[in-house]
Amino acid sequence: MSSPVLSLSAGQIRRRPASFAGLGTALFLAVAVVTLFGSLVAAQVTAPAAVARTAVSGPGLVLIAGAFGEIAVLVALFVVVNALGFTLRQQHRDLALLRTVAATPRQVRRVVRAQVVATTLLVSGPGGLVGFLAARAFLAALQRRGMAAPGLRIPGAPVPALIGLAVALLVGLAASAVAARRITRPAPAAALTEGAGGPRRTPVPRVLAGLAVLAGGGLLLRLAASRPAGELDKAGQAALLGSLVLLVAVGLLGPVAARVLAAVLGAPARVLAPRAGWLADANLRGYAARLSSAVVPVALLVGLSGTLLVLTGTAEHVVRATGAATSVTKQSDIWLREAELGMLVCFAAVSTVNTLVALTADRRREFALLRLVGATRRQLLRMLGVEAVLTTAIGVLLGAAVAAAASGAFSLAVTGSVVPVVPGAACGWVVLGAVVLTVPGIVGTGLWAVGGSAVETTGGERG
Incomplete structure (x- = not known):
């Protein structure tokens, strides 16, 4: 990715920290929640056979993680899409101005993608760590209630956190591609007339x-x-x-x-x-x-x-x-x-x-x-x-x-x-x-x- 694109992306993030703080928090939650439930599934899958077969009350760890994760991940991703749409609306005029000074639609989309990638990478580490710690606490709570085998342990492998990072990136990039069309599709003058309040x-x-x-x-x-x-x-x-x-x-x-x-x-x-x-x-x-x-x-x-x-x-x-x-x-x-x-x-x-x-x-x-x-x-x-x-x-x-x-x-x-x-x-x-x-x-x-x-x-x- 070219240096001007990175400079423009970083400049927008510095000028609008409040808008990007909301997007960053949403992406942080998405990475954390995917890491949390991915770690629970990994704990069951990587457990020794004797531990995995231990009888427990309730539906079992994988089903609990699946039922929780299905709703929680969808909600987290919904929050990401809503936060990203809001962030782009807040910088609509700035991005439209880029087009009036000869920036192509492709270059504007690259600026938006760079913002999403930078924000996601920035929060992925803390999000993965919080998700890992939350998984350990949640597993301990399940074990105290007899809903998970006592011998289960959350593995230290980074795979769940990497999956969380990949999911957040995919959702963010897909949402940015859709949201950026409102800026790049119309003529530059028409895009400039639309304020942050939207059409x-x-x-x-x-x-x-x-x-x-x-x-x-x-x-x-x-x-x-x-x-x-x-x-x-x-x-x-x-x-x-x-x-x-x-x-x-x-x-x-x-x-x-x-x-x-x-x-x-x-x-x-x-x-x-x-x-x-x-x-x-x-x-x-x-x-x-x-x-x-x-x-x-x-x-x-x-x-x-x-x-x-x-x-x-x-x-x-x-x-x-x-x-x-x-x-x-x-x-x-x-x-x-x-x-x-x-x-x-x-x-x-x-x-x-x-x-x-x-x-x-x-x-x-x-x-x-x-x-x-x-x-x-x-x-x-x-x-x-x-x-x-x-x-x-x-x-x-x-x-x-x-x-x-x-x-x-x-x-x-x-x-x-x-x-x-x-x-x-x-x-x-x-x-x-x-x-x-x-x-x-x-x-x-x-x-x-x-x-x-x-x-x-x-x-x-x-x-």
Whole structure:
């Protein structure tokens, strides 16, 4: 790779550390989670025959790693794709400027690929180490509960970490190839007119892809709903996987859904807070791609957490009512579900905080321009507060819709009714967690973003 490409890539990373910190964290989590579950499988595969044949309670280490890894890896990769799309939108204007000074589309794509490779290599070492240590801790916890053979040990070979690095690179490069097309496909002047907020209209291919994924999620939920009443575990797995596919559809259709919900929720905001509400509503509806980047992590947090909580509550209700023998009633499996929920919430929470902080920090020039036309810092913070509340509400509504669809399909299979058992207190804590992660993240970063000299900020670079 040529030196100018490396210099341009390094320069973008230095100028936008907040944006690349989010991408780096997402890639770090992807490498760590692949290393974690790959190490568990390696521990079972490389164990002596006598140890491998030891009887244990539960499904066995390979099945646990596969079931956990399937969902966790998909969530981690989803977070990577969302973070990368956000990072490229933040440097859209800079990359478009390269094309106006005779850079070819191929050279721009090479700059983007170099950024992904550099970020992945930077986090691969720490990610692999954390994944290895997490695998040892997780295996020890399984052994204490009799779910893994006492003689199993995590091997010290770097193969799982290398696989994690390869997976993160493949996903990052594939996502960058798709995301870079929005910059390299149109003419340079047309690409330059699109700001970091994204195009006014959602591209038709993205809408079609979102509708196709939405249909796939619907088929998975139909499969979950058609399971016999006695197959609680299989129905739950299909419903959980269906919820994840629906969340991918939310990511693709996010700008469309966010714009519609912003229009609905923005009306009362204009009434309750005429000035700040008007500005917040105009910002959210005018920059649908930016709003989508903010609400998708919130929807991921609420959708996955809500689905797991409602599925568990409904299954336990059925078990108490019928006395059916199922893994739902086993303490070891309850612990596994709690561990899975904690891991997924961690991914979603990190994605939410990283995206919102970087998104708000990148708006310094916008805030400075508003101050130059008469807005005060207090008014801008009020506007950000309203935006934070609306962003949280939109993300919670989208996530709740996914959780309702998945849990409704599961409930139909196991109870014959689409109305599941909802643990109100637990779901309330999920919503509160979304609020705590979102509102302080936006307003707190806004305190810094609205500071400094407005004239100097507007005269300097964005972000």
